[in-house]
Amino acid sequence: MRLRIDDPADPRLDDIRDLNRSDVAERRLVIAEGPLVVGRLLESRFPVRSIVGFGPRLDALAAPADIPQYEVTRETLAEAAGFDMHRGLLAVADRASEIPLSEILATARTVVVLEGVGDHENIGSMFRNAAGMGVDAILFGNGCGDPLYRRVVRVSMGHVLRLPYAHLEGGYTTWQRSLQQLRDAGFHLVSLTPDPEAAHLADALAGRDKVALLVGAEGPGLTEHAMRATDIRARIPMAEGTDSLNLATAAAIAFYERLSRGPSA
Amino acid sequence: MRLRIDDPADPRLDDIRDLNRSDVAERRLVIAEGPLVVGRLLESRFPVRSIVGFGPRLDALAAPADIPQYEVTRETLAEAAGFDMHRGLLAVADRASEIPLSEILATARTVVVLEGVGDHENIGSMFRNAAGMGVDAILFGNGCGDPLYRRVVRVSMGHVLRLPYAHLEGGYTTWQRSLQQLRDAGFHLVSLTPDPEAAHLADALAGRDKVALLVGAEGPGLTEHAMRATDIRARIPMAEGTDSLNLATAAAIAFYERLSRGPSA
Missing domain, CATH: 3.30.1330.30 (Ribosomal protein L30/S12)
Incomplete structure (x- = not known):
């Protein structure tokens, strides 16, 4: 019409x-x-x-x-x-209702979990990069921006409309408990951190069948609570005396590492 | 005062x-x-x-x-x-005068060469990521934006003021000849391309002592002229049916691969 x-x-x-x-x-x-x-x-x-x-x-x-x-x-x-x-x-x-987490976890091999990521440009880039490098879903923990905000849709190049996503249940401080659901589904939980004491990203991901990658906001990063709920902390190697990478860029590097050298590579 | x-x-x-x-x-x-x-x-x-x-x-x-x-x-x-x-x-x-190319090449092990990159946000991100992951210099081929534009300075978080850069000599279509100067200095020239026939990035970079990574604008990418002047074409693996990555993100992934598995890793 x-x-x-x-x-x-x-x-x-x-x-x-x-x-x-x-x-x-x-x-x-x-x-x-x-x-x-x-x-x-x-x-x-x-x-x-x-x-x-x-x-x-x-x-x-x-x-x-x-x-x-x-x-x-x-x-x-x-x-x-x-x-x-x-x-x-x-x-x-x-707005369509979200795909249930259990349905996502039934087939996914690689998921991202966001905590405190309010920046719409970062969320949009995350969807674009995730779609491009074979990530199966994006899961939202506490304090994140709206994935269907207009700017997210635009920056994601529409991938937020295609790639499954869901919000993890739990209150302001308790959403990490729902990470147990991922662990029960066989996921290896990896925190991304600039901490130089953390494992090299490649070592943290090597040989893992199912991976959930946790990413926090630029600046504060993941909360200690969230990191404690994961199996390993992973870092991207950086030159000395420089700043950490942009959030979406850091995640894209992790997606690349996973896609290039994961079990399905 | x-x-x-x-x-x-x-x-x-x-x-x-x-x-x-x-x-x-x-x-x-x-x-x-x-x-x-x-x-x-x-x-x-x-x-x-x-x-x-x-x-x-x-x-x-x-x-x-x-x-x-x-x-x-x-x-x-x-x-x-x-x-x-x-x-x-x-x-x-x-504005200070540029550092001479010969001086840059005397000590650099990893450089980026840009062609047709006019987007100031991408140039700024490139400097930030390059500084963060141990790239030694950024070289400008034909048709690039001004590295000292205010937005570049801001997005680079000031790294454009620290990381050496230079413009390659030559006219509108002849700047690629100056790539020979890089080859003479022992650099392995690698084009970044979404072409699925190209070598995997990791294979293209493996075991190389000095690397010059060529990156073109988002959308058109590198000209065929520029790619022909390089030793190998490299791709980042992507999921089927998706778009290519943002330029600065793609380059950051290449910097990561180089830093993680280059000869100095």
Whole structure:
């Protein structure tokens, strides 16, 4: 169903209205921007509510006919969304419920567990890198940002819509208990830390069948509580007198080590 | 020398005026922001012209007395610089001349060569990661962004002020000839590419004494011309049907592989 909308105030554009407003996350929608990410949203488990874009963008997308498609001009889109969007294609979906942890653990061999990672750019990069290097799922511990935040969707290049993720249960200080569920499922739990006393990453991962890699926020890192709940602490070798790596970069290196030299390599 | 400045129009603040203006790069200065990066500028080979900041920030920095230090309020700084700067400390330096390539090659064991990398965030991350993982220098081929651009300095966390870099000589299409200089100095030249036919990164780097790693822009990658001038093409293993990695992330993985399993590991 394709309709042309010329009035930026048209209520059918409400889902994409003022997207830079700070309370937009309260709408609990998923926003995909640009042809690549919109295409991935269409292939995902998230139920698409509508697609909004320039005529040629909608033509090229060839989305299923049962999804409402609103053709707009650049001016109409800019006024409704609140900023100029040169890529001219957006799609909106409802949030689907998370995949149950037990279902993820039934088949996964490599998972990442995040603690206190609030930075949306880091979360998005983590999904992109995880998808690229064969990580099976991302699990959220305490204090993390929203994986379906618009910026995460964009930075992940839509991989947050494809790669399974779940939140670990437990309160503010007790989520680490749910790590036991991973251990029961046969996972070797590895903390990533800049601590020079920790094992070399390659040694910590070598020959392990199933691995859960724990990563904390840039700066504070993992809490001691979380690290104590793991089997081994691992470090990426660094030059002396330098800073630790960006979080998503450090995790990507661990994914590479796992993919290159894990049991399935 | 410490002076208080209360007039945002004071000409002594001209070096930090309107820093978000698009023509600010034409001033050919180096701008360092925040205590960490300002500290690194002070330790660098770049001659510092002045330091501007809030009183407590200047106290904490304890810079040499022969450098002019201008104490300002948050309001004065915001009006002069053109934006609010909560970290309240800036330093300005003149650009120092580049370290000659021959001097770099005399001692380096691992260098990166960039081609067509215009993105300042990627260049900044590259310096941060290179410094963190023992790369000795970054060399600029054709079509790269300015390594002393303010955003590069910030994203690199000041490492662009410490890690040696140089521009390879030659015109728009001929800079690859200067790769011969690297080969003459005993470097094994490795192209990084997403090509699945290329050698595994680990195999391409294994057992090499001196390595020059060539990296192209995200998207187009290295030109065929540049790749032909190298000894081997190397890939990072990726999951099927995914996108290539972010440029700085891919390079960081190569730095890790080199640091972990190079001859000096």
